[in-house]
Amino acid sequence: MRIMRSPEQWRTIIHEQQSSGLTIIDYCRQHQLSMTSFYAVRKKLGLSSNNFVRAKITQQVEIVDEQSSITLTVGKANVSLPATTSATYLSQLLREFVQ
Numbered sequence: 001m002r003i004m005r006s007p008e009q010w011r012t013i014i015h016e017q018q019s020s021g022l023t024i025i026d027y028c029r030q031h032q033l034s035m036t037s038f039y040a041v042r043k044k045l046g047l048s049s050n051n052f053v054r055a056k057i058t059q060q061v062e063i064v065d066e067q068s069s070i071t072l073t074v075g076k077a078n079v080s081l082p083a084t085t086s087a088t089y090l091s092q093l094l095r096e097f098v099q
Helices: 007-020 024-030 035-044 087-098
Strands: 069-074 077-082
Touching: 007 024, 007 035, 024 035, 069 087, 077 087
Parallel strands: none
Antiparallel strands: 069 077
């Protein structure tokens, strides 16, 4: 059975969805609303969302930007390389030192 809602009822529904923190899909499922109708009415009423995306912080992490390096010492020679040096390059370099 189709439920007819007034534009004001739809405005309320759309604002409730936006403040709920739920996606439109989840909100429509929980409230047994047609997603097609939701999007159509939202567009018709000019309530389409802007490009702002609400994000929730689920975990805070600390980013440490250390510029560590790899130092190879063979005899009197020291070679410093960035920590991001690939393992392939390191293995080739070590092979050259051993020869």
